[in-house]
Every structure is written in structure tokens, then in C-alpha cells.
Amino acid sequence: MKYNKNFKTIQDIKHLQGVRVLLRLDLNVPIQNGKVVDPFRITKAIPTISYLTKRGAKVIILSHKTEEGGSLAPVAEYLNHNGCKAVFVDAYKNARSHINTMVDGGIILLENLRSNPGEEENSTSFAKELASLGDIYVNDAFGVSHRAHASVCAITKFIPSYAGLLFADEVQNLATAFDPQRPFVFVLGGAKFDTKLPLIEKFMKSADHVFVGGALANNFFKEMGYEIGASMVSPENFNLKRYFKDAKLMLPVDLVVKRGSENIVIDNKEVQPGDVILDAGPKALADLKKVIFNARYVLWNGPLGNYEHGYKQPTINLAEMISMSGAMSIVGGGDTLAAIAELGTADKFSFISTAGGAMLDFLANETLPGIDALVESES
Ligand code: ADP
Ligand code: 3PG
Ligand code: MG
Numbered sequence: 368m369k370y371n372k373n374f375k376t377i378q379d380i381k382h383l384q385g386v387r388v389l390l391r392l393d394l395n396v397p398i399q400n401g402k403v404v405d406p407f408r409i410t411k412a413i414p415t416i417s418y419l420t421k422r423g424a425k426v427i428i429l430s431h432k433t434e435e436g437g438s439l440a441p442v443a444e445y446l447n448h449n450g451c452k453a454v455f456v457d458a459y460k461n462a463r464s465h466i467n468t469m470v471d472g473g474i475i476l477l478e479n480l481r482s483n484p485g486e487e488e489n490s491t492s493f494a495k496e497l498a499s500l501g502d503i504y505v506n507d508a509f510g511v512s513h514r515a516h517a518s519v520c521a522i523t524k525f526i527p528s529y530a531g532l533l534f535a536d537e538v539q540n541l542a543t544a545f546d547p548q549r550p551f552v553f554v555l556g557g558a559k560f561d562t563k564l565p566l567i568e569k570f571m572k573s574a575d576h577v578f579v580g581g582a583l584a585n586n587f588f589k590e591m592g593y594e595i596g597a598s599m600v601s602p603e604n605f606n607l608k609r610y611f612k613d614a615k616l617m618l619p620v621d622l623v624v625k626r627g628s629e630n631i632v633i634d635n636k637e638v639q640p641g642d643v644i645l646d647a648g649p650k651a652l653a654d655l656k657k658v659i660f661n662a663r664y665v666l667w668n669g670p671l672g673n674y675e676h677g678y679k680q681p682t683i684n685l686a687e688m689i690s691m692s693g694a695m696s697i698v699g700g701g702d703t704l705a706a707i708a709e710l711g712t713a714d715k716f717s718f719i720s721t722a723g724g725a726m727l728d729f730l731a732n733e734t735l736p737g738i739d740a741l742v743e744s745e746s
Contacts, residue, residue, distance in 0.1 A: 369733040370542050374741035376530045377418060377505055384423035385471050389501035390415065390531065391518050393510035393721065394430040394442045394476075403445040407704065408510065408721045415507045415531035416451060416474065423471040427462070427501055428453065429518050431480045431511065443476045459483060462500055486517045494521030507531025509538070510722040512737025513729070519737045523744035530741055533721065538738065540697060540718040541729055548663035548695060549575060554655070554685065556581030557669025557702055560601035562724070565731035570666070571615060576658045578617040580647050580671040587611075587618055588635060588644075596624070596642035599673075617658070619671070621648030623678060646672030647681045655685060662694040667703065668726065674706040682706045690715035699726040 380386075392412045397404045419426050430439055443455035453474040456465050459482070465475055480486045485493025494517040498504065504526045506512065512519055512534070522528070530538075553574040555563055560583055570577050579587060585600040590607045610616045621634050623646035632648045651671075659665055667689060672678035686707040689696045698704075699720030704712060712719060720726045729735050 370545055371734060371738070371742055372535075372538055372542070374530050374738065374744075375528075376535045377415065377532065380503070380529060383419060386424050386503060387466060387469070387501040388419050388424045388426050389497065389504045389522070389526070390419065390426050390428050391504070391506050391508045391511075391522075392428055392430045392531075393508040394428070394439060395432055395511065396442065398432075398437075398441045401441050403441050405705075405708075406445060406449075409442065409445060409449075411533050411721050412507060412531075413451065415505070415533060418532060419505070420472045420474060425466070425469040425471060426474045427466060427469075428474065428476045429480055429497070430476070430508070431486070431516075431518075435481075437479055437481075439476060439479055446474075446476065466500055480516075480518050483517075487514075489515045489517050489521045491521055491524075493517045495525050497522050498525035501526065504528045505531045506737055506741060507533045508737070509534045509720075509735075510725050512735045513725040515736040520740040523740040528741055528744040534737075536718075537720060537722060537726075538729075541699075541720060541726060542733075543664070543695065544570075544666050544697060544730055545573075545733060547573075547666070550658070550662045551664045551666070552576045552578070552658050552662040552694075554578045554580070554659075554665065554667040554689075555583060555669050556671045556682070557700060558582040558599060560586050560605065561603070562727055563669070564605055566668070566727060567610070569731055571610060571613060574615065574666075575662075576617055577615050578655055578658070580619050580651070581669050582644075582673075583669070584618050585644060587616075588638075593636055594638045594640060594642075595644060596638050596640055598638075598642070598644035617654060619647040619651035620654060621650040622646065623648055623672065623681075645676070646678040652681055652684055652688075656688055659685075659688045659692045659694065662692060665689050665692065665694045665696045666730075667696070667698045668700040670700075670702055670706040674702070679706050683710065686710055686712070686715070699723070 446453045553570040582599040625643040670682040696716040
């Protein structure tokens with residue numbers, strides 16, 4: 368097992384009064400018409416911000432937006448409307464003069480890190496420049512810690528480095544999947560077969576049941592020689608034959624399919640050319656219910672259907688089953704959370720990850736570049 372949590376956290380820092388903390392957060396949240404539409408990641412970052420400011424640190428927040436030219440200005444506005452007074456600095460060249468005038472307990476949010484080419488190159492010179500802006504570095508950006516970028520990895524070579532509270536929480540909770548209580552059920556849905564295949568490989572070894580749904584199931588059906596019509600499928604062949612006879616593997620036995628203009632429910636062997644598989648059927652949900660109500664540990668990522676277009680009831684039913692099962696439940700995935708948003712998910716599961724790709728990579732590899740960087744740094 369590669370899992371290693373030998374990194375220091377902010378709770379190991381004795382003295383924070385007046386200390387300039389470079390706090391890397393993942394504030395890469397959905398923004399529409401200049402407004403934050405889902406503040407989940409921001410809300411989860413607040414405990415670390417408060418921990419630092421209450422102890423008199425000067426907090427300099429570093430974050431990214433995926434979109435080229437994307438701005439964090441709406442995030443600054445959200446923070447300011449929600450009791451977290453932050454000064455937004457829209458260009459790195461102006462950072463130092465703002466930092467020099469900060470008061471203890473003050474907060475600055477710097478613009479999208481990725482406007483600097485050195486960030487995504489994990490550039491030593493950019494990391495040094497960043498490090499020179501603060502006294503210590505804190506990584507509370509678990510959601511981007513699968514990226515070897517300057518503000519995640521290279522920076523830890525030049526400044527004492529620690530994990531934040533959310534980062535430590537993510538590592539600790541997701542790592543329960545490496546030594547789970549049993550029976551352990553792994554439910555994997557969604558799309559992007561190539562990014563999710565490593566999880567199937569890993570948990571077919573350690574879980575008691577592995578249910579593969581969503582568009583991912585179509586790759587299994589295709590390789591089993593079933594008709595999948597015009598359904599979404601990854602074009603590659605993933606040599607899935609090795610799993611067909613394994614009793615752990617569960618696939619949706621029935622499906623919601625669009626045939627012409629109608630939605631029908633049929634068994635997985637009854638798909639016709641031209642049909643489009645869009646969701647799991649009631650028998651599939653009954654199969655899931657049996658194993659989930661018997662489980663002591665459930666790990667779930669990925670919706671069962673094309674929820675953005677209304678095919679979401681089975682995913683909501685699955686979420687309800689998991690939350691009512693009494694099993695320890697670990698859930699994550701941007702689309703998974705979006706699909707079940709109306710449930711008010713926060714207290715329904717044992718743990719909800721803020722991460723997308725980072726959660727998948729951590730579960731598959733038991734570590735991330737950002738974790739290794741903290742473990743290796745000498746703070
Ligand atoms: P997450 O972000 O939770 O990890 P993914 O990004 O892997 O999930 O997958 C979510 C996407 O999968 C959504 O766009 C959803 O519509 C799609 N999807 C799930 N099942 C199907 C299906 N049967 N046909 C088409 N798209 C599907
Ligand atoms: C995410 O949304 O998964 C993280 O913020 C990482 O974003 P990225 O895929 O643009 O690196
Ligand atoms: Mg997604």
C-alpha cells in the first residue's frame with residue numbers, strides 16, 4: 368500500500384501571528400453570468416481560512432480556474448458576501464505591494480494562477496517567485512493535487528509546507544477505501560471509461576461487489592457482444608473479458624432506452640440498432656438495493672444516467688438507498704453531486720469529496736503528486 372499521510376498539517380504550526388501564509392485552495396467552482404452557482408468547494412475551504420485568520424496569520428489565497436482567461440473575481444465577491452472579507456488582486460505583478468500592507472488576520476485572493484505560464488509547467492522559477500511572497504505554504508487544494516503544477520508541487524521545495532484541514536480530511540476519508548469495512552460495495556457510473564478503468568481494476572480486487580453503470584456499462588455490453596445501438600460508448604477496446612465471469616461484477620440488467628421518440632425499459636440483451644441507452648432500469652436498482660442494504664461500506668462515483676437531460680431518477684434513488692443503508696458512505700464526482708443536488712446532500716453521506724479527477728487518481732494510486740510533495744518537503 369502506497370498510502371502515506373506523513374505530512375505536517377496546519378495544526379502542527381505553533382506560531383501564526385503575523386505569518387504570511389500562501390494558502391493554495393481549489394476554488395475552481397462553476398460560475399454563470401459572473402456569479403458562483405455552486406459554492407461547495409468554497410464552503411469546505413472556510414474552516415482552514417478561519418483557522419489561520421483567527422490565529423493572526425496574513426492569508427494569501429492562490430487558486431485556479433480551468434477555463435483559459437477564467438477569473439476568480441466572482442469567488443472574491445462570494446467570499447465578501449458570506450462573511451469572509453477578502454481583497455481581490457487581479458494581477459500577480461501587484462501582489463507584493465498588497466501583501467506588504469496586509470494587517471494580521473487579513474485575506475487576499477490572487478487572480479487565476481494559470482494566467483502565469485509557469486504554473487502548469489511546474490516551473491521552478493515561478494514556484495520560487497510564489498514562495499517569495501510568503502513565509503509558509505499550505506496546500507488545502509486536494510481537488511487539484513493530482514496536477515504537478517508549480518503551486519501544488521514545485522513550491523514545496525522553497526518554503527515550509529503544510530496540509531490544510533480539508534486536504535487532511537479528504538486524504539483520511541478517501542483512504543478508508545483501502546481498508547474498508549465489509550461487505551464493501553463500489554458503485555461506478557458516469558462516462559470517460561479510460562479515466563475510470565483503473566478504479567474497476569483496483570476495486571475488482573478488493574470490493575465485494577462492483578456495480579458498473581452509466582455510459583461505462585456500455586463498454587462492457589459492447590465487449591460482451593450485446594447490441595448497444597447508438598448509445599454513448601468509448602471507442603477503444605479495454606479487454607474487459609477478464610471480468611465477465613467474476614461474480615463481483617454487476618451491470619444494469621435492465622435499461623431505460625430511447626427508441627424513436629419513446630423512452631422504454633428493456634433488458635440489457637434487448638437493445639436494438641438505433642436505440643440509445645440513457646439510464647438504469649428498475650431491476651438494476653433492485654439489484655443495487657440488495658447489496659447496498661447489506662453493505663457496511665459504500666464507495667460511489669458517477670451518475671447512472673444522462674441526468675442533465677432528465678434521466679436522473681435512478682441516480683437519485685441510488686443516492687437515497689446509500690444514505691439510508693446505514694453503511695459508511697463515501698461519495699464524489701462533480702456530475703454525481705450535480706445530479707443529486709436537490710437532495711441537500713451535505714448530511715446524507717459519511718463523506719462527500721470536493722474532488723473530481725483527484726479523487727479518482729487518489730483512489731486508483733493511493734497517492735497524488737501534491738501529497739508526495741508535502742511528504743517530501745522538509746517543513
Ligand atoms: P463524475 O463527474 O461524477 O465523475 P462523469 O463525469 O464520469 O461523472 O460522468 C457524468 C456524465 O456521464 C454526465 O454527463 C452524464 O450525462 C453521463 N452519462 C451517464 N450515463 C449515461 C448514459 N447512459 N448515456 C449518456 N451519458 C451518460
Ligand atoms: C477540478 O475541478 O477537478 C480541479 O479544480 C482541477 O481542475 P483541472 O482539471 O482544470 O486541473
Ligand atoms: Mg464529470
